[in-house]
Amino acid sequence: MKKYGMKRILLVGVAASAFYGGDVHAEQPVQHIPFPLVPYTSVRDAWAVAGLPVYTPTLLPVGYLQKDIIVIDKSLAEIFYRNEAGKEILFRMARGDADISGDNTAYEVNQVIQAGRQYIRVKGTEKLVSLALWSRSGYTFSLSFEEPVSVEAVQAIVTTILWN
Numbered sequence: 001m002k003k004y005g006m007k008r009i010l011l012v013g014v015a016a017s018a019f020y021g022g023d024v025h026a027e028q029p030v031q032h033i034p035f036p037l038v039p040y041t042s043v044r045d046a047w048a049v050a051g052l053p054v055y056t057p058t059l060l061p062v063g064y065l066q067k068d069i070i071v072i073d074k075s076l077a078e079i080f081y082r083n084e085a086g087k088e089i090l091f092r093m094a095r096g097d098a099d100i101s102g103d104n105t106a107y108e109v110n111q112v113i114q115a116g117r118q119y120i121r122v123k124g125t126e127k128l129v130s131l132a133l134w135s136r137s138g139y140t141f142s143l144s145f146e147e148p149v150s151v152e153a154v155q156a157i158v159t160t161i162l163w164n
Helices: 006-020 043-049 151-159
Strands: 037-040 065-072 076-082 088-095 109-115 118-124 129-136 139-149
Touching (some): 118 151, 139 151
Antiparallel strands (some): 065 076, 129 139
8 A cells, every 4th residue: 555555664664773773883882672563474473462352354355365464563463465456455453442544634535334233434435435444342443445445345344353
């Protein structure tokens, strides 16, 4: 995704590391801060580090495959799904009920829909959703779509998350 792409996240991390790494010519020892973005190969491992139960969608639009799993600051877990055209869907989860999407775009449409018993805030255009946000059982979630999808697709995705 343009706003959330892995390259951008990694570049920010590299810049932060260089900034906080200290002056290599100084006589004092260099102090490094821990890298806040940690990649994982297993959703279960990533969610455990973030202290989260494993709630993830089991249905996505056709052609999207899980690509990157990242934990930010040991508190926010995210999965990037990508299709062959390079378009991404970003799923995020954390404790609380705040907007964790990182998307501050002023969308044309900002409304609440229902999927089963779950209420979901969707943002986008009159016909397509670019961002979906919801909270449940003390956790907050977001789905960001680089290629917007229908309201029905969002409802289908959210209803496939298996709640304990």
